[in-house]
Amino acid sequence: MELNNSKAKRITWFQKNQVKISPWIFLAPGLIFFSIYVIAPIFVSIGISFYQWDGLSPSIYVGLQNYIELLDDEYFYISLWNNLKWLIFFMLAVPIGLGLAIFLNQIVFGIRLIKSLFFFPFVISQVVIGLIFTWFYQPNYGVIAPFLNFIGLEGFSILANENTATYGIIFAGLYPQIAYCLILYLTGLNNINPEQIEAGRMDGAKGFHLFWNIVLPQLRHATFLAIVVTVIGALRSFDMVAIMTQGGPYGYSNVLAYYMFEQALSEYGYRMGYGSAIATVLFTIMMFYILFFIYRMYRNEREDNN
Amino acid sequence: MFPTPIHQRPIVNQYIYKIFLPISLIIWLIPIFGILMTSIRGLGDITAGNMWGTPSEFLLFSNLYDVFTNTPMIKYTLNSFKVTIPTMLGAVALSCMTGFALANYKFKTNLIIFFIFIAGNFVPFQILMIPVRDLTFKIGLYNTITGLVLFHVAFQTGFCTLFMRNFIKALPQELIEAARMDGASEFRIFWKIILPLTRPAIAALCVLIFTFIWNDYFWATVLIQGDHAMPITAGLKSLNGQWITAYHLLSTGSIVAAIPPVIMFFLMQKHFIAGLTLGATKG
Numbered sequence: 001m002e003l004n005n006s007k008a009k010r011i012t013w014f015q016k017n018q019v020k021i022s023p024w025i026f027l028a029p030g031l032i033f034f035s036i037y038v039i040a041p042i043f044v045s046i047g048i049s050f051y052q053w054d055g056l057s058p059s060i061y062v063g064l065q066n067y068i069e070l071l072d073d074e075y076f077y078i079s080l081w082n083n084l085k086w087l088i089f090f091m092l093a094v095p096i097g098l099g100l101a102i103f104l105n106q107i108v109f110g111i112r113l114i115k116s117l118f119f120f121p122f123v124i125s126q127v128v129i130g131l132i133f134t135w136f137y138q139p140n141y142g143v144i145a146p147f148l149n150f151i152g153l154e155g156f157s158i159l160a161n162e163n164t165a166t167y168g169i170i171f172a173g174l175y176p177q178i179a180y181c182l183i184l185y186l187t188g189l190n191n192i193n194p195e196q197i198e199a200g201r202m203d204g205a206k207g208f209h210l211f212w213n214i215v216l217p218q219l220r221h222a223t224f225l226a227i228v229v230t231v232i233g234a235l236r237s238f239d240m241v242a243i244m245t246q247g248g249p250y251g252y253s254n255v256l257a258y259y260m261f262e263q264a265l266s267e268y269g270y271r272m273g274y275g276s277a278i279a280t281v282l283f284t285i286m287m288f289y290i291l292f293f294i295y296r297m298y299r300n301e302r303e304d305n306n
Numbered sequence: 307m308f309p310t311p312i313h314q315r316p317i318v319n320q321y322i323y324k325i326f327l328p329i330s331l332i333i334w335l336i337p338i339f340g341i342l343m344t345s346i347r348g349l350g351d352i353t354a355g356n357m358w359g360t361p362s363e364f365l366l367f368s369n370l371y372d373v374f375t376n377t378p379m380i381k382y383t384l385n386s387f388k389v390t391i392p393t394m395l396g397a398v399a400l401s402c403m404t405g406f407a408l409a410n411y412k413f414k415t416n417l418i419i420f421f422i423f424i425a426g427n428f429v430p431f432q433i434l435m436i437p438v439r440d441l442t443f444k445i446g447l448y449n450t451i452t453g454l455v456l457f458h459v460a461f462q463t464g465f466c467t468l469f470m471r472n473f474i475k476a477l478p479q480e481l482i483e484a485a486r487m488d489g490a491s492e493f494r495i496f497w498k499i500i501l502p503l504t505r506p507a508i509a510a511l512c513v514l515i516f517t518f519i520w521n522d523y524f525w526a527t528v529l530i531q532g533d534h535a536m537p538i539t540a541g542l543k544s545l546n547g548q549w550i551t552a553y554h555l556l557s558t559g560s561i562v563a564a565i566p567p568v569i570m571f572f573l574m575q576k577h578f579i580a581g582l583t584l585g586a587t588k589g
Contacts, residue, residue, distance in 0.1 A: 022492035026407035030400035030463045037460030038426040041437035106312045123571040125521035127539040128560040132337045187583045197308050215308045239523045260432040272436050279432040290428045294421050
């Protein structure tokens with residue numbers, strides 16, 4: 001009897017507090033995992049950036065030394081400048097994706113298959129895309145070689161020239177990114193309120209006017225997502241650089257993401273502290289966009305609740 | 307509908323559209339045609355610079371044979387599956403729970419935890435690289451598939467939680483309230499009511515995670531060294547160094563690497579798109 005009683009009590013206690021305890025039970029595995037592998041490393045990295053460390057021997061505290069060195073590092077500025085180029089030119093994916101989406105938003109025979117084929121560069125690994133474009137750009141065997149010969153640039157290597165290498169990589173990067181934006185915009189166009197469009201047409205709105213004043217505002221959500229993923233893609237650009245030029249020639253196509261890797265973990269050396277300092281800079285830049293994204297989500301949450 | 311449906315336009319415009327559509331598609335897919343054609347060719351065509359003409363020999367099968375027998379390509383492909391599938395299952399399982407917790411319970415830190423997951427998901431990989439590599443070393447999993455999977459699961463949980471939480475939040479709350487009234491335990495609500503309803507979200511996440519992880523290159527280079535555990539993206543890169551100008555083999559290898567996500571995409575296209583747009587599709 002007494003045993004039953006205590007058992008009953010325990011159940012009651014759990015039942016009583018079930019709604020309070022349950023979220024933590026459900027959260028625990030994911031949250032612990034995420035904290036260990038994602039949240040904690042951010043702080044550890046920032047910490048390492050104040051040390052001089054090769055990954056093996058004991059680390060030496062150097063204060064701001066790594067950051068001071070960064071300020072004098074020509075290659076750091078080249079990488080930062082290239083990141084800016086990425087940010088600007090990668091953005092082309094957004095209007096081009098939108099244009100393509102409008103072009104493809106029709107109902108004709110085979111359009112479903114055609115749309116899927118337009119999406120599909122996005123599904124392929126950037127390694128593969130990078131390899132394809134590297135080969136395209138080859139001065140002698142490449143696909144654009146006949147074209148280069150035609151305009152009198154025989155043997156010109158886009159990826160070996162310090163002025164063109166970054167643009168060559170960005171162009172290759174745009175290929176899947178346009179497909180990504182296209183997907184977002186096609187979905188957006190699909191969700192547009194047809195009544196508003198018809199009402200606009202009744203009022204005599206046509207063509208660009210209709211697009212700019214009635215369609216584009218309704219594509220806000222798609223535009224927001226497209227810009228966010230494109231900015232993040234631009235700042236994360238690593239794969240393409242690693243495959244196509246490895247930052248060359250002489251670091252002229254480097255970006256922070258790859259430069260960090262090169263400093264911390266390649267044949268150029270194991271400078272973990274210096275690498276972490278570069279990563280911290282990149283993280284700080286990214287944080288602006290992340291906070292902006294979160295702020296928007298927060299606003300939406302509040303609207304939902306009110 | 308925007309733009310105006312083409313069949314409401316003058317007949318000339320309709321023809322122009324129908325001619326332009328396939329032309330634009332062909333231009334768009336030139337890079338893909340490029341590797342497809344090259345995978346058929348032999349070394350002769352490559353050195354002769356015959357890139358776009360008719361292949362002088364049909365060597366697709368011989369190229370495939372070369373790629374599979376002379377290189378660890380089979381091993382790489384298997385490794386990719388061994389990394390991708392457990393990651394997919396792990397991240398989806400964890401995020402079903404976190405998503406449920408964040409969508410259904412009101413507690414003080416709810417939004418903060420949710421935003422931490424989102425923020426972590428967007429962080430540049432480089433800020434994680436050194437500590438994660440170090441940690442993987444310390445627990446003895448450097449250079450193993452398990453080590454790579456553990457990181458991927460943890461990282462993907464961020465995105466999956468964002469997605470799952472929003473999906474579950476949009477489900478009718480009455481269902482849960484009614485079950486609670488009937489005295490169902492929280493676990494039972496999760497298992498019997500929520501999980502069956504999240505099936506479309508789970509499908510969307512599975513396709514997305516599959517493609518993300520299959521195509522991952524960065525972590526494969528940071529956490530893996532050596533052929534025994536190397537996934538296909540990193541494998542392809544290392545073969546690229548050996549093949550140099552053997553573009554026919556490179557193309558064949560690229561196609562092998564691209565096939566699984568492409569199949570996945572075509573089979574589950576609707577889910578894939580729903581996932582990418584964070585569930586903003588109408589179907």
